Amino acid sequence: MKFEKISLACGNGASENNALIEGIFYKHFQNEILEQSNDASIFEAKGKLAFSTDSFTISPLFFNGGDIGKLSICGTCNDLVMMGAKPKYLSASFIIEEGFEVKDLEKIAISMAKECEKNGVKIITGDTKVVAKGQADGVYINTAGIGEVIYEGISASSLSEGDIIIVSNSIGKHGASIFAQREGIELVSDLASDCASLWQVLKGVFESGVKIKALRDATRGGLSAVLNEWVKASKVCIQLQEENIPISSEVQGICEFLGLEAYALANEGTFVLAVPESEAERVLELLRANPLSAEAQIIGKVDKEYEGKVVLCSSYGTKRFLDMPSGEILPRIC
Amino acid sequence: MKFEKISLACGNGASENNALIEGIFYKHFQNEILEQSNDASIFEAKGKLAFSTDSFTISPLFFNGGDIGKLSICGTCNDLVMMGAKPKYLSASFIIEEGFEVKDLEKIAISMAKECEKNGVKIITGDTKVVAKGQADGVYINTAGIGEVIYEGISASSLSEGDIIIVSNSIGKHGASIFAQREGIELVSDLASDCASLWQVLKGVFESGVKIKALRDATRGGLSAVLNEWVKASKVCIQLQEENIPISSEVQGICEFLGLEAYALANEGTFVLAVPESEAERVLELLRANPLSAEAQIIGKVDKEYEGKVVLCSSYGTKRFLDMPSGEILPRIC
Numbered sequence: 300m301k302f303e304k305i306s307l308a309c310g311n312g313a314s315e316n317n318a319l320i321e322g323i324f325y326k327h328f329q330n331e332i333l334e335q336s337n338d339a340s341i342f343e344a345k346g347k348l349a350f351s352t353d354s355f356t357i358s359p360l361f362f363n364g365g366d367i368g369k370l371s372i373c374g375t376c377n378d379l380v381m382m383g384a385k386p387k388y389l390s391a392s393f394i395i396e397e398g399f400e401v402k403d404l405e406k407i408a409i410s411m412a413k414e415c416e417k418n419g420v421k422i423i424t425g426d427t428k429v430v431a432k433g434q435a436d437g438v439y440i441n442t443a444g445i446g447e448v449i450y451e452g453i454s455a456s457s458l459s460e461g462d463i464i465i466v467s468n469s470i471g472k473h474g475a476s477i478f479a480q481r482e483g484i485e486l487v488s489d490l491a492s493d494c495a496s497l498w499q500v501l502k503g504v505f506e507s508g509v510k511i512k513a514l515r516d517a518t519r520g521g522l523s524a525v526l527n528e529w530v531k532a533s534k535v536c537i538q539l540q541e542e543n544i545p546i547s548s549e550v551q552g553i554c555e556f557l558g559l560e561a562y563a564l565a566n567e568g569t570f571v572l573a574v575p576e577s578e579a580e581r582v583l584e585l586l587r588a589n590p591l592s593a594e595a596q597i598i599g600k601v602d603k604e605y606e607g608k609v610v611l612c613s614s615y616g617t618k619r620f621l622d623m624p625s626g627e628i629l630p631r632i633c
Numbered sequence: 634m635k636f637e638k639i640s641l642a643c644g645n646g647a648s649e650n651n652a653l654i655e656g657i658f659y660k661h662f663q664n665e666i667l668e669q670s671n672d673a674s675i676f677e678a679k680g681k682l683a684f685s686t687d688s689f690t691i692s693p694l695f696f697n698g699g700d701i702g703k704l705s706i707c708g709t710c711n712d713l714v715m716m717g718a719k720p721k722y723l724s725a726s727f728i729i730e731e732g733f734e735v736k737d738l739e740k741i742a743i744s745m746a747k748e749c750e751k752n753g754v755k756i757i758t759g760d761t762k763v764v765a766k767g768q769a770d771g772v773y774i775n776t777a778g779i780g781e782v783i784y785e786g787i788s789a790s791s792l793s794e795g796d797i798i799i800v801s802n803s804i805g806k807h808g809a810s811i812f813a814q815r816e817g818i819e820l821v822s823d824l825a826s827d828c829a830s831l832w833q834v835l836k837g838v839f840e841s842g843v844k845i846k847a848l849r850d851a852t853r854g855g856l857s858a859v860l861n862e863w864v865k866a867s868k869v870c871i872q873l874q875e876e877n878i879p880i881s882s883e884v885q886g887i888c889e890f891l892g893l894e895a896y897a898l899a900n901e902g903t904f905v906l907a908v909p910e911s912e913a914e915r916v917l918e919l920l921r922a923n924p925l926s927a928e929a930q931i932i933g934k935v936d937k938e939y940e941g942k943v944v945l946c947s948s949y950g951t952k953r954f955l956d957m958p959s960g961e962i963l964p965r966i967c
Contacts, residue, residue: 307964308959308960308962310853310964311853311854311958311959311960311962311963311964311966312852312853312854312858312899312958313853313854313857313858313897313957313958313959313960313962314957314958314959315959315960316853316854317957336789337715337716337788337789338685338711338712338713338715338716338849338850339683339684339685339712339713339715339716339718339778339780340683340684340685341681341682341683341684341716341782342681342682342684343680343681343682344678344679344680344681344682345678345679346677346678347675347676347677347678348675348676348677348678349673349674349675350673350674350675350676350722350724350757350758350779351672351673351674351724351758352724352725352726352758352759352760352775352777353726353760354726354727354728354760354762354775355762356728356762356764356768377672378672378673379672379673381671381672381673382671382672382673382675384673388684390684390685390686390777391686392686392687392688392775392777393688394688394690394728394773423684424684424685424686424777425686426686426687426688426775428688428689428690428773428965428967429964430690430770430773430964430965431964431965433767434690434769434770434965435768435769435773436764436768439728439762439764439769439773441686441688441726441760441775441777443686443724443726443758443775443777444673445684445779446673448675454671455670455671515672516672518646519644519645519646519647519650520645520646520647520650523647524646524647563647565646623647623648623651624645624646624647624648625642625645625647625648625649626642626645626647626649628642628645628646628647629645630641630644630645630763630764630765631762631764631765631768632645633762
């Protein structure tokens, strides 16, 4: 690249814009469709497709366990996977603040390319905008993704009495580690975001023939938000056994510091499933065989006791409602 | 809505976030796929699809001839149309600055819905992020679109000697009017952006059976950028007759003030075509029948005289190269 910092001219649709696109994006995202450099990219499709989008505004841009680039690919691909789809094509759009370092942008692009590889997905169309200093915070990335549905019937409204709730991983690592970094909390441990591409885990589960009723990654709003959506959509109650919900001691420590509960903290590589009771052990076995979901646990069960409510049952036999989170929690977590 | 201004809590994935999504986005974008409210939306596909994305950061958000909402739908749908595709599905993702007025957001959503209607397109998936005050300028919108290819063979590299270059509209209106508004230039005229959905114009052209070789909307970088890309991709020369290029006197006036040329100014509802000479009159007639392209003109011809160059021929017989624009031109024009 002929320049070290992004200037307004890099977003003008002309020479400097082209230099940036070729020098960074085409270089790292290279594939035959993208390189046609058309207003829109063309691909051949058949059957049911899944379509999803997310904008990423996380701060800091580089964090333990990932960066905004990795997250922008995981986030959108995971949303496709949660609907039983194999990620196929992505768009990538950048809003960059004037003065942003080209070397940081390249690091982000390299992360994106690496994560695309893990998902077997191609970035086939994109856009770059540059805004003046103080009109963004470094870089914001939007990705939209298209996937081929290979597993049908997943739905938030399909839960029924007796279904088992499984979480794939210990919860709250993304939220807790971002918070710790922002606040400069020094930890002796290696607390890192769980940011990961879940296609690698769920491909095998989809192909195994087990029955999954509901599936969702517990991103913003955490475990609480997912389960509260499910009980409302399915008009059921979920009772959770508090002692079975995996939470690392590092996350627990940050939560005490924050005065928050790990249930509401964001995850970026952790998902929740509802499966028929007869399938629970098999699903657990499949998940535990993969390092990304080695901590998978059965955490609760669906019944009808308190319709529309998530109930947290302690080992002392006490019960309380786990509500949909509200308030600011942690802004710019993804 | 229970609140008048967007707060950080509106982007947290929990209650306030849901209130915003339901109170504004579901309300105005309503359709059965979006309302399923899944991580990804599912649709049935067949054949060749076009996929495109754009992020919109325009300032001011509301301008003569449109607003960021209208632009965010036109922009992405037009990119699909430029590849011969009928727009079908969109994603919409918002990055909103804390404190932004909910009523302005609703005005923008209403504009988007109206423009979706004109394109026959549905917003089926979306995302909302809120960043702190000073980390964005009002609102940025990303849309990604999927279209069904109904006209094949459009390509920037297909121009050959004898082809005719047609522009659909007088040029530079978007760039000139945005600039005039930003600078507070009072005009006695009604100069407005050309921002428009081009599916309405090109549907008829595609269906007419005429042959189109290349087609592109002259957005950032204007007419100059499009034609320079074409001469490079096709290894030809384009000679333009300066006096045939439609430029309104208002745009001309702003250009003189700016010290810029209308050729490099952005358009948001104006496109350029390259067609075989035998088709030129028929295409012109089809275009002029639509108010959005009533000013269509033949502006030049493809030859081999200066390969890779766009040449501007004046009525006095002088010639000069029209280069790819560079430099800052106008930031945040789209």
